[in-house]
Amino acid sequence: TPVTSTLRSVASFPVGAAINPSLLTGKPLYRQTLETEFSSITSENHLKMRQVHPEKDRYDWSGGNTIVDFANQTGKRMHGHALVWHQSVPDWVTQFKGDSLAWENLLRDHITTVVKQYKGKIASWDVVNEAFLDDGTLRPTLWLQNLGPGYMARSFQYARQADPAVKLFYNEYGQEYSAKKLAAVLAMVADFRKRNIPIDGVGLQMHTNIDHPDAQIENAIRQTAATGLLVHISELDVRVNQAKTANFSPTDALWQRQKAKYQAIATAYRTIVPPAQQHGITTWNVSDADSWIPSFCQCNDFPLPFDKDFKKKAAYDGFLTGL
Ligand code: XIL
Numbered sequence: 458t459p460v461t462s463t464l465r466s467v468a469s470f471p472v473g474a475a476i477n478p479s480l481l482t483g484k485p486l487y488r489q490t491l492e493t494e495f496s497s498i499t500s501e502n503h504l505k506m507r508q509v510h511p512e513k514d515r516y517d518w519s520g521g522n523t524i525v526d527f528a529n530q531t532g533k534r535m536h537g538h539a540l541v542w543h544q545s546v547p548d549w550v551t552q553f554k555g556d557s558l559a560w561e562n563l564l565r566d567h568i569t570t571v572v573k574q575y576k577g578k579i580a581s582w583d584v585v586n587e588a589f590l591d592d593g594t595l596r597p598t599l600w601l602q603n604l605g606p607g608y609m610a611r612s613f614q615y616a617r618q619a620d621p622a623v624k625l626f627y628n629e630y631g632q633e634y635s636a637k638k639l640a641a642v643l644a645m646v647a648d649f650r651k652r653n654i655p656i657d658g659v660g661l662q663m664h665t666n667i668d669h670p671d672a673q674i675e676n677a678i679r680q681t682a683a684t685g686l687l688v689h690i691s692e693l694d695v696r697v698n699q700a701k702t703a704n705f706s707p708t709d710a711l712w713q714r715q716k717a718k719y720q721a722i723a724t725a726y727r728t729i730v731p732p733a734q735q736h737g738i739t740t741w742n743v744s745d746a747d748s749w750i751p752s753f754c755q756c757n758d759f760p761l762p763f764d765k766d767f768k769k770k771a772a773y774d775g776f777l778t779g780l
Contacts, residue, residue, distance in 0.1 A: 465496035468780040471737030473497030478523035498528040505545035537579040539586035543598035560603040572619035581624035593637030617655040628660035632677040658687030666696040667714040689736035694760035701756035716775035723779025
């Protein structure tokens with residue numbers, strides 16, 4: 458029988474997908490595609506604070522365990538997402554009243570408990586997610602407001618104390634379209650290194666589209682790689698329906714442009730990032746049916762390499778060729 462190439466078999470670095478526990482248990486083709494094609498798993502939602510820490514003194518590991526156990530049992534690298542974010546914050550935190558010490562304890566307890574729970578089972582964590590605005594200033598989140606700008610560095614320190622071996626990432630979107638945001642992330646990395654704050658890698662989310670210039674994507678990858686840290690394309694998807702047209706149905710020409718974009722991004726990553734810094738490329742979801750984009754943009758779109766029936770699209774072929 459002929460040997461078929463898969464994403465994970467052709468790539469010299471991990472190829473991942475963000476996943477959801479209900480699909481893992483309820484949809485055989487989803488699970489099969491993950492097992493066959495991917496070598497890394499990211500938790501799409503179930504290790505976020507609202508899901509994992511619904512009440513002050515209660516953690517819910519059920520969704521996280523389903524994902525982490527699947528990754529561990531199928532020999533895939535597990536990437537945890539995300540310890541500190543301004544979205545997916547539980548009500549008890551948005552309503553929390555306390556002085557700066559109480560807020561500090563809240564942050565430290567959360568990070569410490571979650572990282573320790575999965576010590577040895579999760580290889581890398583997004584410690585802080587989306588802390589900058591597109592203009593390069595700090596996003597005015599409840600973390601910034603209650604803890605001050607030092608919350609970012611301290612989050613990384615708490616994560617390192619909880620698991621000395623786990624790789625710690627700062628994760629962000631838009632470095633490919635905002636030069637100011639890219640510069641702000643790089644300045645944060647430089648500052649951390651100067652002050653000996655632990656950080657192992659930077660995630661470029663890369664929620665992008667068929668029109669985005671390759672040169673800007675290459676620039677973000679190149680400048681991030683120049684830090685010497687691990688580089689993760691952490692949430693890749695490529696939108697086709699730019700005008701958010703209702704009942705949109707892509708023409709073959711558009712599928713070909715999506716294919717070209719996947720190929721260009723994978724090629725840029727493979728050729729620009731030195732092998733020792735390649736943490737891998739992760740797509741945000743698996744198929745067009747489970748993509749978060751339609752609910753996010755309130756439009757129909759088809760941003761992933763697999764179609765709703767888990768058939769390989771032209772985008773898959775482009776991705777595979779670029780890897
Ligand atoms: C998204 C999930 O995909 C959705 O299911 C959820 O409703 C909202 O969050 N950047 C991130 C991810 O870092 O956590 C987001 O995930 C997508 C944008």
